[in-house]
Amino acid sequence: MARILALDYGTKRTGIAVTDELQIIASGLTTVPTKELLSFLEQYTSEEQVELFVVGEPKQMNYEASESELSITKFLAQLAKRIPHIPIKRVDERFTSKMAFQTMIDSGLKKKQRQDKALVDEISATIILQSYLYNRS
Template sequence: MARILALDYGTKQTGVAVTDELQIIASGLTTVPTKELMPFLKTYVSEENVELLLVGEPKQMNYEASESEVSISKFLNALKKEIPHIPVKRVDERFTSKMAFQTMIDSGLKKKQRQDKTLIDEISATIILQSYLYNPS
């Protein structure tokens, strides 16, 4: 088997999470400045066996696309050109930031640590990945 990589895409930075090769455990990998995301992904998939990319799909409460979908769509078009051999699936990412923040509280992180947006993005990507592993579709 191969790894699954999940992205919590943002206009400034993107959280990245990955599974182990057996696709049992989802772990936060890093947060990458979005302008450096494509080179990061190209390097990562050339060094690791990745079979699927998951990209968070932000939706509003009424299931309509969020306004950030415009920039995500541009990224997805570029991704298909740059890394065409790895399929991409979208995963509903509603509430992942709130869940990530709550996870930080539950794990005992201090207030200053919880203000670290890079950590929230990485945890959000991990939650996106976990939700897919528990309910692949």
Template structure:
């Protein structure tokens, strides 16, 4: 089997998480400056077998698209063009940032460490991936 790579897209930074090859465990991979994201994904997929990109879909409480969705849709067009052999699925990502922050508190991270937005993005991507794996 190949890995599933989850993407918590942001206009500045993007959190990434990945499964193991058996698609059992979701782990944070890294946070990438968004301008460098496509290059990072091209490099990563040239070294690791990835069968699916899982991209968070931010929604409002009333189920309408979040204002950041327009940026994500632009990114998806580029991703599909640059890495066409890997399919893309979307997953509702409501509350993942809040859950990531709570996870940091629950794990005992100091306040200074919890202010690391890159870590929040990476944990959010991991939560997106975990929710997908649970739903399978």
């Protein structure tokens, strides 16, 4: 089996999480500056088998697309062009940043560590991936 890779896309940086080869466990992989994201994904997918990209879909409380959806849509078009053999699924990502922050608190991270936005993004990507794994049929 191949891995599933999840992205918590942001305009400055993107959190990335990945499954094990059996697609059972979601783990944070890294956070990448968004301007380097396509190159990172091309490199990663050339070294690891990836069968699916799961990308967070930010929505407002009324289920309408958030402001950042426009930049995500542009990125997804570029991703589909550069890595066309890997399909993309979207997952509602509302509350993932809050859940990530709470996870950091529950893990006992100190205040200074919790201010690491890159870590929040990576944990958010992991939560998006766990959500996908839990809800897939």
